[in-house]
Amino acid sequence: MQTYRFIIIGLGNIGRNFLETVLSRADLLRQRYGIALQLVGASDSAGSAYHPQGLDMARIIALKRARRSVAELPQGRPGGSSIELAQQAKAEFLIEASPTNLKDGQPGLDIVRTALRRGMHAVLASKGPLVLAYQELAALSDLGSESRQAPCLRFSGAVGGALPTINIGWRDLSGARISRVEMVVNGTTQVILQLMAQGQSFDAALAEAQQMGIVEPDPSLDVEGWDAANKLVILANAVLRQATTLSDLSVTGIRGVSQKQLQAAWTAGGRVSLVGLAEAQPDGAYRLNVAPTTLAADHPLARLGLGEMGIVYQSDIAGRTVATSLEDGPIGTTAAMLRDLIEIVMRR
Amino acid sequence: MQTYRFIIIGLGNIGRNFLETVLSRADLLRQRYGIALQLVGASDSAGSAYHPQGLDMARIIALKRARRSVAELPQGRPGGSSIELAQQAKAEFLIEASPTNLKDGQPGLDIVRTALRRGMHAVLASKGPLVLAYQELAALSDLGSESRQAPCLRFSGAVGGALPTINIGWRDLSGARISRVEMVVNGTTQVILQLMAQGQSFDAALAEAQQMGIVEPDPSLDVEGWDAANKLVILANAVLRQATTLSDLSVTGIRGVSQKQLQAAWTAGGRVSLVGLAEAQPDGAYRLNVAPTTLAADHPLARLGLGEMGIVYQSDIAGRTVATSLEDGPIGTTAAMLRDLIEIVMRR
Numbered sequence: 264m265q266t267y268r269f270i271i272i273g274l275g276n277i278g279r280n281f282l283e284t285v286l287s288r289a290d291l292l293r294q295r296y297g298i299a300l301q302l303v304g305a306s307d308s309a310g311s312a313y314h315p316q317g318l319d320m321a322r323i324i325a326l327k328r329a330r331r332s333v334a335e336l337p338q339g340r341p342g343g344s345s346i347e348l349a350q351q352a353k354a355e356f357l358i359e360a361s362p363t364n365l366k367d368g369q370p371g372l373d374i375v376r377t378a379l380r381r382g383m384h385a386v387l388a389s390k391g392p393l394v395l396a397y398q399e400l401a402a403l404s405d406l407g408s409e410s411r412q413a414p415c416l417r418f419s420g421a422v423g424g425a426l427p428t429i430n431i432g433w434r435d436l437s438g439a440r441i442s443r444v445e446m447v448v449n450g451t452t453q454v455i456l457q458l459m460a461q462g463q464s465f466d467a468a469l470a471e472a473q474q475m476g477i478v479e480p481d482p483s484l485d486v487e488g489w490d491a492a493n494k495l496v497i498l499a500n501a502v503l504r505q506a507t508t509l510s511d512l513s514v515t516g517i518r519g520v521s522q523k524q525l526q527a528a529w530t531a532g533g534r535v536s537l538v539g540l541a542e543a544q545p546d547g548a549y550r551l552n553v554a555p556t557t558l559a560a561d562h563p564l565a566r567l568g569l570g571e572m573g574i575v576y577q578s579d580i581a582g583r584t585v586a587t588s589l590e591d592g593p594i595g596t597t598a599a600m601l602r603d604l605i606e607i608v609m610r611r
Numbered sequence: 612m613q614t615y616r617f618i619i620i621g622l623g624n625i626g627r628n629f630l631e632t633v634l635s636r637a638d639l640l641r642q643r644y645g646i647a648l649q650l651v652g653a654s655d656s657a658g659s660a661y662h663p664q665g666l667d668m669a670r671i672i673a674l675k676r677a678r679r680s681v682a683e684l685p686q687g688r689p690g691g692s693s694i695e696l697a698q699q700a701k702a703e704f705l706i707e708a709s710p711t712n713l714k715d716g717q718p719g720l721d722i723v724r725t726a727l728r729r730g731m732h733a734v735l736a737s738k739g740p741l742v743l744a745y746q747e748l749a750a751l752s753d754l755g756s757e758s759r760q761a762p763c764l765r766f767s768g769a770v771g772g773a774l775p776t777i778n779i780g781w782r783d784l785s786g787a788r789i790s791r792v793e794m795v796v797n798g799t800t801q802v803i804l805q806l807m808a809q810g811q812s813f814d815a816a817l818a819e820a821q822q823m824g825i826v827e828p829d830p831s832l833d834v835e836g837w838d839a840a841n842k843l844v845i846l847a848n849a850v851l852r853q854a855t856t857l858s859d860l861s862v863t864g865i866r867g868v869s870q871k872q873l874q875a876a877w878t879a880g881g882r883v884s885l886v887g888l889a890e891a892q893p894d895g896a897y898r899l900n901v902a903p904t905t906l907a908a909d910h911p912l913a914r915l916g917l918g919e920m921g922i923v924y925q926s927d928i929a930g931r932t933v934a935t936s937l938e939d940g941p942i943g944t945t946a947a948m949l950r951d952l953i954e955i956v957m958r959r
Contacts, residue, residue: 284928288786294783295852419783427783434782435767435775437638437644438949504643527750564937567912569929580772581630581946582938587911590930598928601786610958 264297267608268354270304272345272374276593278329278389281358284597286320297540298608304352306464310334314353346370349377358606363487365493369396379403379414386603387418388495388596394509415607420599422494423448426572426588432502436584439578446540446574447564448494451478451485451519452537454569456555460534466519487516488537488553495539495551501550503541508545513552520555532560538553612645615956616702618652618870620693620722621709624941625736627675629706630764632898632945634668646956652700659691661700694718697725704952708736713841716743725750727762734951735766736944738841743858754849764954768947770842771796774920774936780850785927791849792889794911794922796842799826799833800885802917804903808873808882814867835864836885843887843899851889851897859902862893868903880908
């Protein structure tokens with residue numbers, strides 16, 4: 264049995280759910296993989312906590328459910344910063360689940376840099392650091408460093424939660440040449456477009472989706488296509504092996520989708536979805552864009568259910584590979600972070 | 612750059628296609644993974660060939676296309692046995708692509724035993740050895756041995772070709788508890804059932820499928836459900852971690868499917884498919900069966916195209932994960948064997 268110490272940055276829904284899951288399946292991890300996970304450090308918006316012999320995960324979960332801070336623990340530091348925790352903690356793993364900041368990726372970006380430089384494996388749910396600095400972070404990790412000692416960098420949960428977008432591209436198509444990728448990975452726009460297809464205007468559909476509670480406080484991330492674009496940037500860097508930033512993509516949101524396009528798609532048995540698309544060009548580079556796209560009735564992603572996401576890969580030796588995932592809330596992202604962590608452990 | 616030596620047993624469509632693919636993408640393997648693959652031994656139905664400095668893959672491909680034998684090579688041994696090759700060759704990898712023999716799994720079973728005992732990694736396209744002796748073979752490999760030196764045993768291509776049945780179960784659901792698996796992994800019965808749904812009798816549909824050239828010389832493997840059952844046995848052992856042999860399954864073929872059932876499914880917008888099913892029981896064990904099953908219109912596998920296969924996993928933390936694969940002939944199995952080989956190399 265091997266014990267692995269981890270620190271977690273970010274204790275919103277995703278971070279808290281990760282702790283709940285790790286705690287509740289200690290038996291499974293032990294029996295299947297001979298792994299024990301010990302939380303030694305944690306950081307939320309009000310402070311941090313650290314103890315080399317381990318923190319009380321159950322107590323932290325209770326605190327977070329009560330909307331309180333880990334700073335209240337005996338080992339807590341009110342106002343303690345996440346970057347200090349990353350700099351000082353002795354742990355094998357960083358779990359990075361802080362809110363996505365696409366302006367400068369901070370503090371997540373500095374935290375991941377720090378952790379990797381210190382030799383900690385990094386498992387990310389957050390997208391910011393990868394969207395803004397994929398190549399730099401990859402070079403600090405096993406993804407890009409020549410050194411056999413380089414720590415691992417994994418982020419399967421950042422590109423569609425439990426949907427194995429990255430893993431299928433990396434592992435199942437490892438010997439293949441990918442010619443095309445289509446992904447539908449934003450649940451909010453799926454709902455809004457479906458409401459619009461039923462005849463509502465964009466504004467009315469957005470208002471209804473907001474009432475359903477499925478829209479971010481700032482809806483533009485979803486409806487302007489940036490969430491889908493972020494995921495496509497990460498996938499392009501990681502799976503398509505093309506250095507990519509947001510400015511390399513053409514991005515069109517759903518605001519301008521016409522009733523004419525929606526009705527035509529519907530009548531033909533298909534639908535309009537916000538699709539992230541990568542297409543290999545003759546010179547080998549991939550053209551990347553995000554746009555509302557009419558999917559024909561027989562398109563593999565034309566029947567995704569509410570909350571369901573999907574990806575289609577076309578490659579030279581594996582034909583057409585499709586995956587879809589229907590998850591219930593943040594737990595899909597937890598499943599992804601856990602699989603990343605297990606994969607790193609089993610690799611070494 | 613690292614060179615890995617391999618031997619290949621079986622040079623029918625799958626084995627030959629594997630060599631063609633390995634040869635044609637030497638550049639990709641070198642650039643992406645720093646790997647060079649060197650064929651040192653090969654065996655077909657008429658003999659074998661071996662040379663520690665490598666055999667001429669292009670020449671072997673030409674011989675096989677002309678329906679001739681590797682025994683004709685300068686280093687060839689007419690009548691040379693595959694088991695001798697496995698016993699004597701110095702190589703890192705065994706590629707096992709011999710025809711499936713479900714009676715006693717031979718010679719594949721002895722070949723895989725020999726290779727693993729000699730420390731060779733084994734990548735299987737064939738099902739026989741795994742269906743008949745999974746637990747024994749796993750114990751000789753990294754899947755079941757305590758030893759860090761144990762060679763790897765991989766077989767993702769034996770359970771649906773390029774469809775990542777095993778890999779999603781092992782890797783993407785590694786921290787999850789799987790409650791249910793449904794798979795449609797036999798193309799022949801898909802076609803026959805579709806013809807029957809159009810009003811043909813089983814016998815007429817079988818005859819038409821045979822004319823299409825998509826039925827084995829002995830159709831019973833497909834139509835009696837044994838091909839699907841074999842794949843379910845392997846998946847149950849590997850992913851569900853339940854020691855399983857064919858006798859643990861309830862298996863019903865498609866011969867007795869009634870026009871009434873077919874029409875009812877069709878009218879409701881669904882279909883009848885031969886489904887391999889695993890369901891977790893209260894005691895934790897999985898009940899396993901193969902049977903023609905009515906899929907409702909909204910079932911994720913109700914719209915598979917001709918030649919398309921699929922799998923649905925239900926698990927506690929990843930929700931519903933679906934994968935489908937539309938492949939063009941044996942090359943999907945080649946893609947699977949290649950990804951297995953790459954995975955073994957990248958792991959070590």
